[in-house]
Amino acid sequence: MRRCGGAYGPARRSRFPPIDVSRSLRMSQKKSYLYLGATALTLAGFAAIGLAPRLHAEAPKAEAAAAPVPTLSVVEVQAAPAENGLSLPGTLRAWQDTAIHARAAGYLKRYLVDLGDAVQAGQLLAEIETPDLDQDRIAARAQLAQAEAELALAKSTNQRYQELVRQGAVSKLEADQRATALAAGEASVNSAKAQLARLNELSGFKRVTAPFAGRITARNAEPGMLVSGSESLFRLADTRQLRVSVQVPQASAPGVTVGLPAQISLRELPGQVFSGSVSRSAGVLDAARTLTTEIRIDNHDGRLLAGASVDVSLQLPNAQPALLIPANALIVNGKGNQVASVQADSTLKLLPVRLGRDLGKQLEVLEGLSAGARVVLNPPDTLRDGQTVIAQAAKVEPAKPAAKS
Numbered sequence: 001m002r003r004c005g006g007a008y009g010p011a012r013r014s015r016f017p018p019i020d021v022s023r024s025l026r027m028s029q030k031k032s033y034l035y036l037g038a039t040a041l042t043l044a045g046f047a048a049i050g051l052a053p054r055l056h057a058e059a060p061k062a063e064a065a066a067a068p069v070p071t072l073s074v075v076e077v078q079a080a081p082a083e084n085g086l087s088l089p090g091t092l093r094a095w096q097d098t099a100i101h102a103r104a105a106g107y108l109k110r111y112l113v114d115l116g117d118a119v120q121a122g123q124l125l126a127e128i129e130t131p132d133l134d135q136d137r138i139a140a141r142a143q144l145a146q147a148e149a150e151l152a153l154a155k156s157t158n159q160r161y162q163e164l165v166r167q168g169a170v171s172k173l174e175a176d177q178r179a180t181a182l183a184a185g186e187a188s189v190n191s192a193k194a195q196l197a198r199l200n201e202l203s204g205f206k207r208v209t210a211p212f213a214g215r216i217t218a219r220n221a222e223p224g225m226l227v228s229g230s231e232s233l234f235r236l237a238d239t240r241q242l243r244v245s246v247q248v249p250q251a252s253a254p255g256v257t258v259g260l261p262a263q264i265s266l267r268e269l270p271g272q273v274f275s276g277s278v279s280r281s282a283g284v285l286d287a288a289r290t291l292t293t294e295i296r297i298d299n300h301d302g303r304l305l306a307g308a309s310v311d312v313s314l315q316l317p318n319a320q321p322a323l324l325i326p327a328n329a330l331i332v333n334g335k336g337n338q339v340a341s342v343q344a345d346s347t348l349k350l351l352p353v354r355l356g357r358d359l360g361k362q363l364e365v366l367e368g369l370s371a372g373a374r375v376v377l378n379p380p381d382t383l384r385d386g387q388t389v390i391a392q393a394a395k396v397e398p399a400k401p402a403a404k405s
Helices: 022-068 131-167 171-206
Strands: 073-078 083-101 106-111 125-131 206-211 214-219 232-249 261-263 273-285 290-298 311-319 325-328 330-333 334-340 348-352 354-358 364-365 374-377 389-394 402-405
Touching: 022 334, 073 261, 073 334, 083 214, 083 290, 106 131, 125 171, 125 232, 131 171, 171 206, 261 290
Parallel strands: 073 389, 083 402
Antiparallel strands: 073 374, 083 232, 083 311, 106 125, 125 206, 214 232, 232 290, 261 273, 261 311, 273 290, 325 364, 330 334, 334 348, 334 374, 354 364
16 A cells, blocks of 8 residues: 655645635635725715706706896886777768769750859759750650540540440440540550650759759869760769778777767877767778778868878777786797796796787786786896896886877
8 A cells, every 4th residue: 555745755746736725815805895896886876866966956056046136127017097099090081972963965055163162052053955855855745735635535435435335326345445545545645744744854954953062172064065974064072071981900899989089180280189079880890800980070160171191099998907018028938928027025927928909118918917016127038937136116108098000
């Protein structure tokens, strides 16, 4: 039996290499440190992810706290007047204006009035010679006389036949024929009388008269001209009263009533105002969504000329209560129409509003605000809800009841 090593001979070499215990311990420690480092980094990443939103959310607050408080110009919201003024363009027209034609055909004998003359109702304006009409009247009188003579003969003949038929001298048929001839004669007389009356009536139109009092604004008549009725001889206008039609917008139409006062002014007469009143309106809106309204103006002194352009001012009651804000207080963005209102605690609040009419420098607000609220003028885009601001009252003009339209 062999011994391993020692004095008995060399020891047998092992098939496995010897294990270095210290080296293995050092490798295990390195792996542990790596695992711990990776875990620490992971935890730090999660912490960073969780803290980032908070840091971002707190950053504006910190910046806002550090930034100076803005000073903004504000005005108080005003209540709109109970009445609003409406100014509309119009054109003066004569109360009555018509072209005068000749009813009878013939030749103009003479005219008695000219351009600009004032005339009274029924006044003679011109005379017409009507030779054809005169001949027709003569013929009509002759036809009437003939018809009356034939009627007299038919009456006497009918009387004799009626007596003879009672005696049995003639047949009933012959007597009926004489009665029919009498009825036809009466109809012929009536027809001749009607024809003569028509021609006599037409003959009266040889005298051209004024249908109403007014002023001659045009004369086309010349002596000797052929008159057939299609051409006008004169134009007559009554300018003692004038009318002007205006188109009232739909938003103001409910306030239009008969008798509503109106003020009329002309650029050619600065400082002078003429009074009128609404005489009638169409009662329906046209395709442009406006109400045709007619205003009557007294012009007995003749200071106003028909055809002139005028401005008509109406004081109309507001259809619904409204507030007024300056036009430069409005904010228009993706959220619609808004205003920036400064609250009692000096914080800002963005309020949506519903607008009414655009009055130029001012806007009507129907919903979203209350009287006395303070709104910011020329609000910058950087304003936010809840932001603290310093409100400084701005000087504004008082609300004006009149608006140009």
